[in-house]
Amino acid sequence: TEFISSGLSYAKRINRPGWWSVNPFIDYDDPVEWETGNPALKPEYTHNMQFSNNLVTDKAMLNASIYYNYTNDGITYLSQLIDNGVTLQRPENVANSQDYGLELYGSYQLFKWWRLDASYNYFENVYGSETAEKFDLSEKTHGWSASINSDFRFWDMISYQINAYYSGPSHWGQFESKEQFSVYMGLRSEFELFGNEAAISFSISDVFKTLDYG
Numbered sequence: 001t002e003f004i005s006s007g008l009s010y011a012k013r014i015n016r017p018g019w020w021s022v023n024p025f026i027d028y029d030d031p032v033e034w035e036t037g038n039p040a041l042k043p044e045y046t047h048n049m050q051f052s053n054n055l056v057t058d059k060a061m062l063n064a065s066i067y068y069n070y071t072n073d074g075i076t077y078l079s080q081l082i083d084n085g086v087t088l089q090r091p092e093n094v095a096n097s098q099d100y101g102l103e104l105y106g107s108y109q110l111f112k113w114w115r116l117d118a119s120y121n122y123f124e125n126v127y128g129s130e131t132a133e134k135f136d137l138s139e140k141t142h143g144w145s146a147s148i149n150s151d152f153r154f155w156d157m158i159s160y161q162i163n164a165y166y167s168g169p170s171h172w173g174q175f176e177s178k179e180q181f182s183v184y185m186g187l188r189s190e191f192e193l194f195g196n197e198a199a200i201s202f203s204i205s206d207v208f209k210t211l212d213y214g
C-alpha cells in the first residue's frame with residue numbers, strides 16, 4: 001500500500017517579550033557582562049509558509065518540506081562595550097529577518113523489532129538593516145543539522161534507543177555557535193505490577209562528552 005500527499009500551509013505568529021526582556025534594571029551578577037531589558041521592545045510578528053510532500057508505504061515514510069519565514073521587528077540580543085572592559089547585553093528589535101530552508105524526514109521499519117528514523121535540515125537566514133541603536137546586522141548566514149535514531153524493541157516489553165545528532169557551525173547577529181555532536185542512549189522496560197502497567201527507564205545523554213557549550 002502506498003499513499004502520497006501534498007500540503008501548503010500559512011500561519012502568522014506573534015511573540016511578545018517576557019517580563020525580563022522589558023525590565024529596565026541592570027543585572028550585575030557577572031562583573032564583566034551585565035544584562036538588562038529594553039522597555040521599548042516591541043512584539044515580533046512572523047509569517048510562515050510551508051509546502052510539504054509525504055510518501056507513506058507499509059514499512060516506510062518520507063517527508064520533504066520547504067519553508068519560508070518572514071519576521072517583522074525580530075528580537076535579538078546585542079552586546080555593547082560600555083566601560084573598562086564591561087559589556088552590556090540587552091534585547092533589540094532588528095528591522096526584519098527572513099529564514100528559509102529544506103527539511104527531510106524519513107522512517108523505515110527494517111524488521112518488526114528495529115526501526116530507523118533520520119532527519120536533515122538546511123536553512124539560510126537573512127537579517128535586515130540597522131537596529132534602533134545603529135548596530136548594523138545586515139547579513140546572510142546558513143547552517144544545517146542532521147540526526148539519526150535507531151529504535152530496537154525486544155519481547156514487546158524492552159526497548160532500546162540510540163540517537164546521534166549533529167549541528168553545523170552558525171552565527172546570528174553578534175553571536176556564533178560551534179558545531180555540536182552528541183549521542184544519546186536509552187533503555188526502557190515495561191511490565192505489569194500489582195495489576196497496573198509500570199515502566200522503568202534508564203538514559204545517558206551526551207555519551208561521549210562531545211557537547212561544548214563554550
